[in-house]
Amino acid sequence: MSRYKVSAIMGNPRKTNREKNLLFLFFNDWCLVYLLILAINGFLVLPVTAIPVDNPSVPITGISANSSDLTIIVRNIDSGAGIAGARVYLDGGFEGTTSGNDGRLIILSVSEGPHSIRVIKRGYMENVKDVTVPAERQAVVPLHPLKVIPTGDPGPVEERIDIVFVPSNTQYDCTKQQKIQTDYYSSNEENFRNDVNNIIEKNFLTLDARTSKTVGLPENFQNLFNFYYYSDPGEFADAFNGCAGTLPEDFWDDAPFTDVAIIIYPKYGGTYKGPPCEPDGCASGLGPGVNSWFKTPATIGPLFIHEAGHSVFGLIDTYCGDSYYTQNNPDPNVWSSQSECIVSSENNQWEFTTCRQIAQPAKNEIAQTCRKDFWRYDPDPDIMATPNSWAKFGNASTLHIRYILENINRWNL
């Protein structure tokens, strides 16, 4: 299209050249062709994304004598109210969303036989129900409100460490050597949320204050965590059933993506100095992943960060005791030989003379001769040796933490 024709199209001789140029940009052939392509693209893409391709080997819907309409009704399991906007899948294929006050969706011409109905809605646990058509022409699918509630705006679970806090309805009195039922969290969830927010703020969001500045953490490390709290009025953890406590029975079904679960109980009475009292903190698992959790009181920060060192960051104890020792590659905080410790410290340009054998018992432990065939680098007070309020993660521990944070989705799954 010539410049003359453009002027003719615009038709107004008083138009400034700048305005004409702008209109030219709007109305030349290419612009319109581009918009046409966009519109056609939208036309093609939308139906394809909304309507799944069927597996021809398994006919699901289609008008025939052996088919019936199936009505799906999605309800809140607590209130019984219908839920609109729930996504419904028949046999794994998307069918549509529920609408109306009764949360209804009618699926036309469903073939006879057994079918699965999967329902998803934000803010609720997903549910799958099996139905047989035509014996069942209506299926009520109850949805339970979400039990695992993010404390903020969560990122993709594959890209972050997903930490779920679980309230305990038990605590312990070491003086009386007695497990005590408590309703501090169960009667008021606000208490639990406040403790969780406090723990997150003081331990995870300010992790850089407890780690080595020399090594440092990834920029915006705070955004590499997703935090959630578990909320089910009928289900609580028991922090004092076994060393690390027990999680609610359905916990892993409810939150399989959990990298680390943390049982929080309100208070530990007295001072734990070993058996016969129950441990105040205990971790099951070394590093984030399957079945990794620990327990800790809401009130003892140093103990929390020590147990988090095990379960969240995969760090090894650096005190000498009856613990589990291994060289936790890569970037370990404990080595199986002095030479490897020295090589690591040299490679990282640290002070290699600091490498020393693990031989110092844990604080408060009965004095005894202890020596392990493992070596450590981090200076005392080291959180993994003596958890107290002034202890820190040294260079080695910080480097391991950094490795974990920089490689959360290790296989790009």
Added chain:
Amino acid sequence: MRYVAVFGVIILIILLVMGSVTTDTDEDYTKIVEVILGIHKVGVAEESVEVRYGHPPNLGHQCGNFTATVRAINGTSLFTFDVWDPRYQFDEYGIRSVLERHEQMEDPDLEKVYGDMGETVDIDLPLLIPYNRDIQTIDLVDKCSGNLLISVNVSPALDRFQNRFPRDPDMMAGTQCTLPVTAPVSGKQSPIPIAVCVLAVIVVIILFHRVRRE
């Protein structure tokens, strides 16, 4: 005419934006393979294998006594990761054996109590593995001895899932020898996004012709 054209383009852009925002963003077909193993005093046994919807935890960051290897049909390793032995837990002064309690249960009455509670194994070892269409077996190896403790065949669980969710995109991908067909639109799909796009196409064509004619 130009005002009509400008107005038309604005409407068109709005319609296109509407079309794009109505595109589904909640699609989630992520699946996990859940293998529950039972660690007995004398070995490891398969308790259950299930494929289900859900997201797995991040793997490959644990230290532990076991190594799990996820293998494809031809035996090649898809990925390998360490697994912590759940029989052991860390308290403030060292490691504790969860099985201590079991070992102390020499009292047959107590054994019966635990048996009545459904406790048939010493402890469960769950493995939550990201679904991969090539998964065939999961091997668990004792790191210290190098011995294969168990090899779990996940094919039956995959078949059960495929039977239950045959229209799941990943399940349909397994039947690529047959040409897929588009499902009939049975009126259940909201017609608004499609109508918006059709309208957008019509508006563009009309505008195009009117502008060219003038």
